[in-house]
Amino acid sequence: MKKEFIITIFSENHIGLLTRITIVFTRRKINIDSLTVSESALQGIYKFTIVIRETEAQTQKVVNQLEKLIDVLKAFYHTNEEMIYQEIALYKVPIEPIYESDAIEKIVRKAGARILEITKDYVVVEKTGHKEDTQALFEELNKFHVMQFIRSGRVAITRDPIERLSEFLKERDAFLNSLD
Amino acid sequence: MTTKRVTGSEALILSLLEEGVDTIFGYPGGAIMPVYDALYDYDKRVNHILTRHEQGAIHGAQGYARVTGKPGICFATSGPGATNLMTGIADAMIDSTPLVCITGQVASPLLGTDAFQESDIVGMSIPVTKWNYQITSPEEIPQAIAQAFYIANSGRPGPVLIDLTKDAQFGELDFEYKKCTKIRSYVPEKPVDPHAVKEAVDLIDAAKKPMILFGHGIIIGRAEQELKEFIEKAGIPAAWTIMGLSALPTDHPLNVGMLGMHGNYGPNVLTNEADLIIAVGMRFDDRVTGKVSEYAKKAKIIHIEIDPAEINKIIKTDVRILGDAKKALKMLTANVKENSHPEWMEEFHKYMKVEQEKVIDKDLRPTKPGLTMGEVISLASEKTNHEAILVTDVGQHQMVAQRYFKFKHSRSNVTSGGLGTMGFCLPASMGAQLGAPDRTVIAVIGDGGFQMTIQELGTIAQNKLPVKIIVLNNHFLGMVRQWQQLFFEKRYSFTELQNPDFIMIGKGFGIEGHRVDKREDLANGIQQMLDHDGPYLLEVTIEKEDNVFPMVPTGASVSDIILEP
Numbered sequence: 134m135k136k137e138f139i140i141t142i143f144s145e146n147h148i149g150l151l152t153r154i155t156i157v158f159t160r161r162k163i164n165i166d167s168l169t170v171s172e173s174a175l176q177g178i179y180k181f182t183i184v185i186r187e188t189e190a191q192t193q194k195v196v197n198q199l200e201k202l203i204d205v206l207k208a209f210y211h212t213n214e215e216m217i218y219q220e221i222a223l224y225k226v227p228i229e230p231i232y233e234s235d236a237i238e239k240i241v242r243k244a245g246a247r248i249l250e251i252t253k254d255y256v257v258v259e260k261t262g263h264k265e266d267t268q269a270l271f272e273e274l275n276k277f278h279v280m281q282f283i284r285s286g287r288v289a290i291t292r293d294p295i296e297r298l299s300e301f302l303k304e305r306d307a308f309l310n311s312l313d
Numbered sequence: 314m315t316t317k318r319v320t321g322s323e324a325l326i327l328s329l330l331e332e333g334v335d336t337i338f339g340y341p342g343g344a345i346m347p348v349y350d351a352l353y354d355y356d357k358r359v360n361h362i363l364t365r366h367e368q369g370a371i372h373g374a375q376g377y378a379r380v381t382g383k384p385g386i387c388f389a390t391s392g393p394g395a396t397n398l399m400t401g402i403a404d405a406m407i408d409s410t411p412l413v414c415i416t417g418q419v420a421s422p423l424l425g426t427d428a429f430q431e432s433d434i435v436g437m438s439i440p441v442t443k444w445n446y447q448i449t450s451p452e453e454i455p456q457a458i459a460q461a462f463y464i465a466n467s468g469r470p471g472p473v474l475i476d477l478t479k480d481a482q483f484g485e486l487d488f489e490y491k492k493c494t495k496i497r498s499y500v501p502e503k504p505v506d507p508h509a510v511k512e513a514v515d516l517i518d519a520a521k522k523p524m525i526l527f528g529h530g531i532i533i534g535r536a537e538q539e540l541k542e543f544i545e546k547a548g549i550p551a552a553w554t555i556m557g558l559s560a561l562p563t564d565h566p567l568n569v570g571m572l573g574m575h576g577n578y579g580p581n582v583l584t585n586e587a588d589l590i591i592a593v594g595m596r597f598d599d600r601v602t603g604k605v606s607e608y609a610k611k612a613k614i615i616h617i618e619i620d621p622a623e624i625n626k627i628i629k630t631d632v633r634i635l636g637d638a639k640k641a642l643k644m645l646t647a648n649v650k651e652n653s654h655p656e657w658m659e660e661f662h663k664y665m666k667v668e669q670e671k672v673i674d675k676d677l678r679p680t681k682p683g684l685t686m687g688e689v690i691s692l693a694s695e696k697t698n699h700e701a702i703l704v705t706d707v708g709q710h711q712m713v714a715q716r717y718f719k720f721k722h723s724r725s726n727v728t729s730g731g732l733g734t735m736g737f738c739l740p741a742s743m744g745a746q747l748g749a750p751d752r753t754v755i756a757v758i759g760d761g762g763f764q765m766t767i768q769e770l771g772t773i774a775q776n777k778l779p780v781k782i783i784v785l786n787n788h789f790l791g792m793v794r795q796w797q798q799l800f801f802e803k804r805y806s807f808t809e810l811q812n813p814d815f816i817m818i819g820k821g822f823g824i825e826g827h828r829v830d831k832r833e834d835l836a837n838g839i840q841q842m843l844d845h846d847g848p849y850l851l852e853v854t855i856e857k858e859d860n861v862f863p864m865v866p867t868g869a870s871v872s873d874i875i876l877e878p
Contacts (some may be wrong), residue, residue, distance in 0.1 A: 144498065145497070149436070149439065152439055153439055156440050194625075196624060197622035197624075198622050200621070201620070201622045203443070203464060203496065203499045204499075206497070206498045207500060263440055305497065305500070306497075308500065309495050309497065
């Protein structure tokens with residue numbers, strides 16, 4: 134059965150790695166629902182967070198193939214339940230309806246969103262949450278004709294008390310040193 | 314360490330020499346001219362083979378790598394030179410062949426401008442290389458080449474491509490070379506887990522009908538002796554995949570033959586009767602498994618494999634032994650009990666008897682007038698005392714050659730297994746001959762594949778490579794025709810060939826040869842070819858519509874293998 138999995142990849146920071154990683158998915162005709170790349174807590178090590186809908190068996194195989202890439206240090210996969218995750222969404226809403234009623238204000242308060250900027254033409258609203266939450270807010274605000282909407286890729290951290298990457302790096306360093 | 318001020322091009326050549334390179338296959342062009350200029354001064358220390366097409370260069374490098382176990386090296390220029398390597402790179406990737414390919418590239422300021430002969434070869438080759446890298450400054454050369462060699466030939470080997478911009482070739486650096494021995498993000502081989510070995514030993518000792526399936530990993534890992542000792546102690550029948558051919562002598566009593574679509578009857582059928590499968594250095598290719606859902610259902614599976622991504626990829630494994638086959642087999646041999654399975658072996662013999670009557674006798678002792686591929690190959694094997702290196706192309710002749718050629722020594726079977734690249738044989742045979750100059754190299758090619766890289770006859774002639782070329786000519790793209798006959802109601806859609814006079818073409822290139830049409834001329838024909846000093850082309854006219862059997866039809870289970878139409 135297909136369900137959502139969050140794949141986390143830790144890699145060296147080398148040119149072209151994003152292509153190498155995405156090719157692993159496209160070759161198997163797996164759509165990437167969300168992708169975020171940034172430097173991890175460890176300097177020089179980059180973290181990719183990728184969300185896909187797949188069977189667990191296929192996800193495991195993809196992770197194996199990702200780990201096979203020369204520049205990839207380690208890849209993990211998790212279910213949504215095993216991670217704490219967020220996405221951020223920005224909404225540009227016309228100012229007129231705000232003058233006319235407090236409807237938008239109520240929506241923003243109820244959603245726990247915040248206003249980032251107000252100009253004479255529009256306001257920019259920011260909301261972090263799961264996709265369902267940011268999407269729900271979009272549906273509400275779009276009654277007033279949202280001018281622009283953007284949602285980020287997912288960022289996620291494990292519920293696991295152990296920081297698996299640092300454990301992994303310790304093991305790897307010990308292994309490499311044992312080769313000398 | 315002393316350093317030396319050199320150009321990037323010279324640094325490349327010096328790096329290759331540091332890695333022990335003695336042979337390079339290549340084709341010059343604009344963007345790699347500085348490298349060729351540097352090479353000019355080193356022609357005493359390294360043998361460069363000028364092919365007639367870049368595809369010839371890369372298949373040559375593959376042939377060299379397969380018989381030596383050393384990375385094959387090839388040079389090509391940017392743009393079309395580089396793209397012409399792609400088929401061979403993909404072939405090497407799927408057959409785990411170590412290659413280091415060097416491509417020239419336009420100068421770095423021109424990257425991305427659609428400059429003359431610019432192609433994004435790094436982008437293009439990502440999915441078919443184990444690793445690739447573009448060098449844009451000369452200082453990067455020694456380290457990148459060192460990494461290229463380390464990656465190409467460690468763990469599960471594969472092709473690496475280094476793209477070298479023209480300004481990096483012209484620029485200068487202080488050259489010093491240090492071999493690469495580790496990369497933080499890449500562990501080529503994990504130590505064998507003794508617990509996994511223990512679990513495997515328990516299964517092996519308890520099994521009544523165990524069977525070993527071995528592949529290319531035995532040859533790559535130089536584990537031939539360890540395999541032999543293991544099967545002999547545990548008394549287990551062993552079957553090879555195409556890529557595993559020659560890792561065990563053909564006539565070893567425990568060698569039960571070839572797996573797969575056109576493999577032997579016994580090992581295919583009995584895969585589904587075995588209670589234990591020990592797969593070593595093989596990857597359960599679809600041509601080996603047939604219908605996966607019905608594959609080896611009665612067996613527990615032990616998978617010994619260096620590439621973790623192969624575990625559970627196709628077949629669910631009960632015991633995984635990650636790591637080097639040589640080490641794993643040694644540990645198994647030390648711990649399994651001495652054993653034999655005479656009744657189980659007898660099953661294989663029974664199936665072989667049936668195959669002998671229904672297939673092999675017809676192929677090797679035909680009663681009809683037309684020559685069969687089987688009799689030609691069997692005779693060529695016999696006349697070389699089964700000591701030759703066999704190089705094949707792709708199609709019917711390939712399957713027949715794998716079935717009937719016999720081997721005494723490892724690294725003696727060079728074929729395009731995973732990718733099935735027509736045109737592979739002729740250039741690969743040049744590489745095989747250069748890698749094993751003292752051995753007889755027999756290239757067996759169909760009339761279709763021969764015409765895909767026929768220009769390499771020029772390279773063979775120029776370098777006086779004494780390759781013995783047998784073209785099995787049935788005037789058809791035979792394997793496709795066979796499928797058309799069996800599965801497409803004999804609708805022979807574009808498979809019949811009007812061929813040129815191959816012997817005349819060979820002579821045009823300066824290669825001696827002659828054609829055999831009749832059975833009574835065959836033995837002499839082969840002898841004449843083998844006795845000839847230098848390359849020789851023997852064309853044999855084959856029965857037009859012969860088929861290769863046994864056959865596991867696509868989608869069928871291995872136990873539903875058919876022996877005749």
